[in-house]
Amino acid sequence: MADGGGVPAAVGHGVLQPADGCAFGDREWAFTFANYAQALTNPTYATLLWKSLKLAFWVTVWCVILGFPCAYILARMIKGRAREVLFLLVILPFWSNALVRVFSWAIVLRGNGVLDRAVNAISPWEVDLNLMFSDTAMVIGLVHSYLPYVILTTYLSLQAIDDTVIEAARSLGARFPRILWRLILPLAMPGLIAGAVLVFVPVVGSFMEPRLLGGRVGTTYGTLIEDQFVAVFNWPLGAALSFILLAVVLVILAAASPALRKATS
Amino acid sequence: MSGVRVERLTKAYGPTKALEDVTLTFPEGGFFGLLGPSGSGKTTLLRAIAGFVTPDQGRIFIGDQPVERTAVEDRNIGMVFQSYALFPNMTVAENVAFGLEVRRIPGPERAKRVAEVLELVQLGPLGNRRPQDLSGGQRQRVAMARAIVTRPRVLLLDEPLSALDRALRVDMQIELKRIQREVGITTIFVTHDQEEALTLSDQIGILKDGRLVRHGPPRASMTTRKTPSPHISWATRMS
């Protein structure tokens, strides 16, 4: 949290509002809870917050479902130079520009776009995928952006599992499904939870991906906050909304922390 | 319970031969010590019997049944690893119960057998502990209990005492022998410690560079430990 000064400033800004309502300037400051009252009571805001939480939930679920097998294969089935190269290939996109990657999905998904035409070229009848500007498009783009996090953290905890522990289970007669369920999953849990947190937190606050891939259905709590700062210039309300988002995230993290502690003990 | 026999067993890793034409019978109910320096092939032989290593040539019998093509999971063996390999996410009792769970032993009988075997290894009250909270000797006992509770056909021990300090090791040798006598299970024991092999084994096999160089009862295959013969001086140097 290197931006230590920033977050408290935002908190403060939610309650301190220039008297004449203008965003900022050398004006008098007045203390008010009005912004928080507005942010908390407006039902539209609550709906959007709920929508963002659901979006983050589904993106996290998909990242875990897709990422775990990938991490398992990398950590426990592939060895040597091949593993090094594949591992770099998997985490490389994560270090490249997030905006550009979302844009590339827009090209693939848009109506009459590449995916549409590829599917129609194979399919005998007309298929209208129409994925662009939908919840599905948002989930696809966000999973693409955050999948490497889950793979990375899960890979680390899977790699730490002692091979002889697996051998011991086999010598006792256990087959792969049971070993997976009783040993590998529990032992990988700290990595999976850490990865899930790393996905969930930024996705709750995402605005660029919903904006570009969700279009009109892509209004989320994140785009609501964005608008307060860049479109309607109601910074105090934006700050109040930001702080509520931060509080929700911290509450979720706090709720997850017993599970995290249990999983790491 | 059954004896074990390997015939003309060969295994190579690239140019190095880990096992070369090894033929050996491990008698039923006996305690057989496999002795040799590191790289002699003794661990490869044990892992081939367990099924973790697939031999290039040769046959392995557990009882009368050939097992070269049987997966580890289906060989019905018990194994104790050098690092014990206890399941860190389970309690002592859960560790011991694991093999019974796999064999679908019903709950009440499972609990009874776990309690019995923990009693046998003198860990009765520690069932709810986690492996991380146990001492080295206690972990060793858990690993033993876990390996024998399923009543396997053969018990394989891969340097089970080498992680313990000297004083504890002597105690555990006596323990190990007592448990093996009580259960009466065919046991194959890998060690590089000659004295340990002599103390514990009914029969000994000595491996060097992947070959079986001698085998037989401990006092016939080598002289008493007070006057080691020149033939086994390498084993003394190892320990």
Next chain:
Amino acid sequence: MIRHAFARAYLGLILIFLYAPIVVMAVMSLNASEFYALPFRFSTEWYERLFTNDEILAAAWRSVWIAIVVAVIATCLGTMATLALWRHEFPGKRLLQALLFPPIAVPWLITGTAMLIFFFGVGIGRGTPAVILGHVALALPYVIVTVFARMQSFDRALEEAARSLGAQPLTVARKVILPHAAPGIIAGALFAFAVSFDQFVVSYFLAEPGDSTLPVLIYSAIRKGFTPEINAVSTLIILVSMAVMVLAARYAKFGGTR
């Protein structure tokens, strides 16, 4: 063996998922049609247009030099901070280390808007200085983590040996400690460059409208409508940041030691 075949196929599908859209984008940037029409006809028209588009060129240049400035500042500060954390015990050290860890519990959006309000509050306001300060704050933890990891392998006896031979502390730092830390510092600088060059959210809130970095410019351009020029510039950005990361990954493994 069957399991291994499945495993490879699965990894292949994941890699396709990760790379296919990027490849499509790159291919389309070389397609003559403005509407991504097929069949594909090769053309470098969009790249040519790109290099005559002053707005994009200015933003690209701004992005690059901001990233360089950020890398230099973050690397200097980060290296000094790491060496202090590594060599000395002082009260509050653990707290400081925790605070210097990458901020995972705060969504980017909140970091960005909070910085905006903060910079206005202290009188810096929007603009390039704010962008640089913001990026330095974001990049600093990555430099510290990377350099710290490198220093873990330093044998302190070397420092003592140098001192016993009469070397002054500054000489020791220059001749013994810095050469050891160098691969970590280079990797840290590359990470810092990448963090700044690829940063969108924080730049978006801190940049002055007429003075934006490349990602911010692309974002507003996309919202107005797609053009193959954005394709072309996006492809170039991906190539640059991936190249930087491959380099950083090589140094992060600390070159000669493996």
